[in-house]
Amino acid sequence: MSTAAATxxxxxxxxxxxxxxxxxxxxxxxALVVGGAALTGLAAQIAVPVPGSPVPVTGQxxxxxxxxxxxxxxxxxASLALYALAGLLGVPWxxxxxxxxxVSFGYILGMVLAVAAVGALARRGGDRSTLRMAGTMxxxxxxxxxxxVPYLAATADITLSSAVALGFTPFLIGDAIKVVLAMGLLxxxxxxxxx
Numbered sequence: 001m002s003t004a005a006a007t008x009x010x011x012x013x014x015x016x017x018x019x020x021x022x023x024x025x026x027x028x029x030x031a032l033v034v035g036g037a038a039l040t041g042l043a044a045q046i047a048v049p050v051p052g053s054p055v056p057v058t059g060q061x062x063x064x065x066x067x068x069x070x071x072x073x074x075x076x077x078a079s080l081a082l083y084a085l086a087g088l089l090g091v092p093w094x095x096x097x098x099x100x101x102x103v104s105f106g107y108i109l110g111m112v113l114a115v116a117a118v119g120a121l122a123r124r125g126g127d128r129s130t131l132r133m134a135g136t137m138x139x140x141x142x143x144x145x146x147x148x149v150p151y152l153a154a155t156a157d158i159t160l161s162s163a164v165a166l167g168f169t170p171f172l173i174g175d176a177i178k179v180v181l182a183m184g185l186l187x188x189x190x191x192x193x194x195x
């Protein structure tokens with residue numbers, strides 16, 4: 001078998017499947033799940049307040065969607081579920097070092113669902129080209145907002161249109177930047193693996 005054939009992507013494979021399982025597949029998967037939760041918690045500390053909004057711009061959504069695409073749906077969901085559960089139990093790794101349920105917790109719930117979707121898309125090649133990666137990220141972002149914005153409206157006791165103005169519109173530019181970064185990052189990683 002040639003080296004090119006040995007390193008080419010197999011159908012249904014995500015980047016994490018390429019990592020060696022030195023201590024066994026189960027240990028590798030547990031380490032990836034914990035690492036994905038930690039990465040998301042670390043990225044959540046990159047937080048910029050948005051004037052008038054109770055929700056800051058963070059690196060959390062970018063990290064969560066990268067976790068989903070690189071780990072796949074199963075490990076990705078486990079990782080984000082661990083992140084959410086630990087934060088609910090008091091680990092201060094939500095945005096700005098917070099924990100527990102707040103008005104922005106709906107976005108975290110949305111991230112769990114989004115990771116399932118982007119992980120499934122990645123297994124179908126949604127992370128292999130720039131255009132596919134853009135579509136994958138946009139699907140993930142849409143799911144996060146579909147859960148987070150109504151949750152914000154309900155918990156902050158504001159109208160849905162106010163929640164859109166406070167918890168969606170101010171984040172569009174930042175999300176566009178995240179999509180562009182992901183469009184370059186994951187397809188490039190696949191190209192490097194093929195060399």
